[in-house]
Amino acid sequence: MGSLLTFTTFSAEVECADSEFAVFDTPGAQTCANYLAEYLHGEGSRTNLVNPDATSGCKVCQYRNGADYLYALNLKDYYFGWRDAAIVVLFALSSYGCVYLLMKLRTKASKKAE
8 A cells, every 4th residue: 555655645735625724823923934933843844834924824734745644654755655566566476476386386196186
């Protein structure tokens, strides 16, 4: 699933609907960017502040792009998609290899029809 999600979602832009924004007013006459500066450089570094110069009605979206969403799913970089795709290929090849090996290891007694 990680490879499917990474290759289709990683570079997609996120456009939040009005119902998905966190909307709030800042205390005093601070701008949204000033009020959230510490948050946006720390824990909220993957969020999108839509109106940084506003002093009321600050709108924050949870994600900026698909990479931010995938980060929440523990797919932290684009190469995770290639890693997961390689795991799928190795699983498929090893499964076919095991079937082939087990077919070769059958004895003549087990091949007879009754």
